[in-house]
Amino acid sequence: MIGKIFPKSAGSFKGRIRYIFGCTKHDHEISGIRTISHNTMSRDPLPAILQGNEEDVLEMIKEFDSVETMRRMSIDSDKAIKPVFHAMLSLRPGESLTTAQWRTAVQAYMADLGFDETNQYVAVMHQDKDHQHVHIVANRIRLTDEFSMVRDSNERSTSLDSVSRIEDRFSLTKAPKPKDTWGVSISHAELQASIRDNDLPMKHKMIAKIAGAIERTQATNGDMFDFVKSLRKQKVYIHLTLNEEGQPKGISFEFDGKHISGRQLKRSRLTWHKLTTQEGIKYDPETIRELQAEIARRDSEEQERLRIYYYEFIPVSGRRRKPIYIKFTGRDYQLQKLIKELLELIDAIFDAIFKPRECRLKVRYIEYVPGQPLEFEEEQAIELH
Structure with missing residues (x-):
């Protein structure tokens, strides 16, 4: 199972709720929609939607939106908030859960992230061929006298731990954690370009080359100089961004004339900080000038x-x-x-x-x-x- 948390947003819940109920265009084919659970006063809008009537879904949206209005009237604060929470739990192709099992999984996941019975939520399953996944839309504002917000600090690591427990509970295939894989997501545009050109997307090419250089450097207990040399053999070159003290604070990678920052490639592993701490590539601040000279070197073909x-x-x-x-x-x-x-x-x-x-x-x-x-x-x- 894979758990994904989408960017939070301010304003109305209209776009997210209409999306999960299939009222707007999707970027994938949906062969079936099923409401898993919800805790709103308004009724399940799916039966009416299947008949072409959106009155019930609009009523649910109005109920979600009303909580922020009440909070704004009760709390004298101009602080911007983002109450719209959207997450997705996705099974591997061929795996499935019953509606009751999905309901249990959703409730456990929400509880782990800090949501309780005072937070509105609705969970809807999409069946994409043999691929089941559930969308969860929830209100981060608690419907209490204080109208407190669900905290989102460390929510991504919390999400990973929660998904792991759900996998164990229902004997699902364990998904690799980000620190154990070099996988990188691919956008729809990148996918279409790769199909058109019959070639891997540039991000995937660069990830593969950089991953190989990191693993070779780790195998020899090497340092940043070894890493740079290993990259150069792959025709990959790095560029450093320095702070006020003249020390690296950022890194980008160049391949075939294209530049992509480590954060954009894979922020969990390829930033300067992650390379020198998590990946164990040694760097001595006293060698910055020598390192820059090594970085500037190109082989004769590249020159x-x-x-x-x-x-x-x-x-x-x-x-x-x-x-x-x-x-x-x-x-x-x-x-x-x-x-x-x-x-x-x-x-x-x-x-x-x-x-x-x-x-x-x-x-x-x-x-x-x-x-x-x-x-x-x-x-x-x-x-x-």
Whole structure:
């Protein structure tokens, strides 16, 4: 079982409640919806919804929304709150629970997260082919005289522990914990792109390469220098963000010209803090300069890939005076040959059609390596006549 807590929100419960009852478009096919349990005064809206009537679901939404209104009238506070809680409990394909078992699982999960009978909630199961999952929408405001809020500190670790107990209770397949897996979620857009390109998403490629470098560094009890070298063999390069003391506070990874921060890749394992503490990659603050020098190193192939070339065409007579530049990189060696062939073609065209009398084109070859002075090849004049 996997437990997922969605971002909390302020305002009305309308969007979340209509979503779980199938009143709005879903990003997955739903072959069946079943109300598991709810503790509201309003009745289960599903029977009416199946008949095309949303009056009951609107009544439930109104009941949820009214609690924040009462709280605002009773408590003199302008502090912004986010009462809308939305979570999902999802089984592996092929596994299933009865309605009674789901009801028990939902009540145990809610209790573990700090919700009680004074918190409104509704739980609805979606059957997606052979994949059962239950959505829970709850009000974090307790319907008491104090209108206190359910605390959300450490809720994600609490959620993991609660799901583990539910798995044990109903003999479900144990889901690996985040610290034990390199798995990373994939967005719908990334999935579509990977299908279109017949290739893995960039995040997954980078995760695989970085994970391998971490495991190799750990196997040799290595340090940050070893990690950087191992990454470089995978054509992955790191960039550090420094704090006011000149020490690393953030890290990003570069692969194939794309940069993604460690937090965006996998914040539970790939931030600078997690790498040096949780993953055990040793770092000595006294070596920051040497580390930056090691990070700046690229192998010869990568240096050549970064090398930038230009052909500069400067008309030395005629109306046009502005130079023309054609840019290419070290990966585009064949372009040099193409440019020469194009020059020959231009020469032939001008000679055969326009036959200008006093037209000369000066060509200069420019080579640029990032961080180094420009290098110029001897100028060459091409007369077109």
